[in-house]
Every structure is written in structure tokens, then in C-alpha cells.
Amino acid sequence: MKVFAIGVLPQPLTDAQRAEIMPQEVPHTLKLYLDAKIEQFWFRQDQPGPIFLMDVESIDQAKATVGQMPIVAAGLATYTFIPVGPLAPLGMLIAGK
Structure with missing residues (x-):
């Protein structure tokens, strides 16, 4: 299944937070x-x-x-999850359907 995970950082990262979390977050x-x-x-x-x-x-x-990502585990980001799929109504445009 396809899912959009949309992240929000409620507060911008400080330089110290960025220096601490990004070396873990990027490889993860x-x-x-x-x-x-x-x-x-x-x-x-x-x-x-x-x-x-x-x-x-x-x-x-x-x-x-996503919960295992370092930035989420540290409480610095939250996510919303939206399941998505094919644009099924397009099938009505196919002749004979």
C-alpha cells in the first residue's frame, strides 16, 4: 500500500539540535x-x-x-499518514466501463 507521511516540525531546529540529530537522521x-x-x-x-x-x-x-526515525523519537517532529491509491474514477472515462 502507498502512504504519504507528512512531517511537521512544530519548532524550527536549533543549531545544537540540528548538529545532534541530523548525523543520525540522514543515514536512517x-x-x-x-x-x-x-x-x-x-x-x-x-x-x-x-x-x-x-x-x-x-x-x-x-x-x-517513521516512529523509529531519530527526529521523531526525540520528539522534534510529528507525522500525519494518508493512504493513497490509483485515481479509480478515471476508469469511467474508458469506453465500455
């Missing part, structure tokens, strides 16, 4: 990408935080996976 995120748990990722333009397109078995798995 890269491993999730290489393990195909995160298919794509973006950085939000409206506020600090990433958006991940995840390939997981369930919302619970997405929550557990």
Missing part, C-alpha cells in the same frame, strides 16, 4: 529509501518538514517505521 532516512520503505521524498515549501511516499503493508507499519 537513506536506509529506509534503500530498503524501499520510502519511495520518494520531498521537503515542504510551506513549513519545515519532509513528505515521504512510503510503500508499506499498513498504516500501522508506516507509523512504526
Whole structure:
């Protein structure tokens, strides 16, 4: 199943927090990408935080996976999870359907 995990950093990271958490967070995120748990990722333009397109078995798995990220475990970020799928109404445009 595909899930968007939308991150929010309620407070901008201080320089000290960034220096402490990012050396752990970046390799952790890269491993999730290489393990195909995160298919794509973006950085939000409206506020600090990433958006991940995840390939997981369930919302619970997405929550557990993101919950292990260092920035989340430290209480510096929270996520909203949205399951997504194909745009099924497009099928009505196919003749004979």
C-alpha cells in the first residue's frame, strides 16, 4: 500500500539540535529509501518538514517505521499518514466501463 507521511516540525531546529540529530537522521532516512520503505521524498515549501511516499503493508507499519526515525523519537517532529491509491474514477472515462 502507498502512504504519504507528512512531517511537521512544530519548532524550527536549533543549531545544537540540528548538529545532534541530523548525523543520525540522514543515514536512517537513506536506509529506509534503500530498503524501499520510502519511495520518494520531498521537503515542504510551506513549513519545515519532509513528505515521504512510503510503500508499506499498513498504516500501522508506516507509523512504526517513521516512529523509529531519530527526529521523531526525540520528539522534534510529528507525522500525519494518508493512504493513497490509483485515481479509480478515471476508469469511467474508458469506453465500455
